[in-house]
Amino acid sequence: MDAQMKKGVLEMCILFKLKDQLLYGYELMKSVRQVFPDVYEGSIYTILRRLNATGYADITQMESPNGPARKYYGITQSGQDYLDQMLVEWRTVVSGAASFGITF
């Protein structure tokens, strides 16, 4: 998949996944990898950091019995707005492609 497109799609999927729950970075990376096995966790991690830096996701630290504190990611209000906007754009793209006859 094209890098830019992959970045955008992954970002959307991750935000969507965070919509109703807090998720630990590792679990999140694992679940994305199950769907997109060719994506490295490093890329997912990079996206998580970016979502946090731009304020679309926030981090809740939770103590872990062994090892350093775990970071749980959750969506923020602005992240929610951004996701809604992305979903609208995504639908436009998919329906646009469909009108060219690209269906699945």
Added chain:
Amino acid sequence: MKQSEYLRELKENLETRVSPEELKDILSDYESFFVSGKEDGKNDEEISKELGSPAFLAKSLLEEHSGKVTVQQDKRITNSGRRISAYLIDMIIAVIPALIMSLVIGMGTIALPFLLFITYPSPAVGATTYISFAAFTTGTASEVTRVTTSEVKQNGENVDIVEKGINENNMGNGKQPSLITSIIAGLSLAFYLFYSFVCTLIFRGQTIGKKLLHIKVRRSNTALVGSGAIFCREFLGKTLINSIPIIPLISFFTILFTKEHQALHDMLGDTIVSDV
């Protein structure tokens, strides 16, 4: 790859390119990923394979960085004026022993250390002149002249008189140097040739001139210079290659106009000169 190896490699890839806080944050995240992976019953090898190579991760993180704020690491590259000032000081220091030679012991004239001084950028040129002058005072040169004179004698009487005059002059100037004088001359020449190299080795990147101006030779990634880099820069570059007279001239311009103010010997040793 073991967890410790993975984290170390990641650290090496990111260090000096992201802030220390961020580095700590990333490393702690990855440590927790290893812990979680082990809780899932995976071993270090499997986890590090899933995580992708540390180099890839570092690349991906840094790309992200360059997208927004360009956290250009400040190498504190020294400006050309300061470098050249330090160089001038070192030029003077390098000829001090030769200067003392001519003033105190009276070997040669004051012109000799001055010649060494101006040829310092191409030291072998000065050194060769110095040696040939030293040869003059040993008497070998006078013998050569005497041979020439006798050859000339066969050609014509007039020339002979002139030559004889020159010969006598040479003899007058050239006192037979004692062994000690020769040794001291040799030492001052060695000092001239190797002062910068040895000094940089001893002070790990600094000569006296550089110390006075608070500047230092570093690796181009700002790490401390090792002996190998110093050897390439100081000996191969500045002593040997710079002795081709055009090279220092080119270096002068590359110092002025390249982004990191590198001389050719800096490129050879993969070094930069930066403010302390």
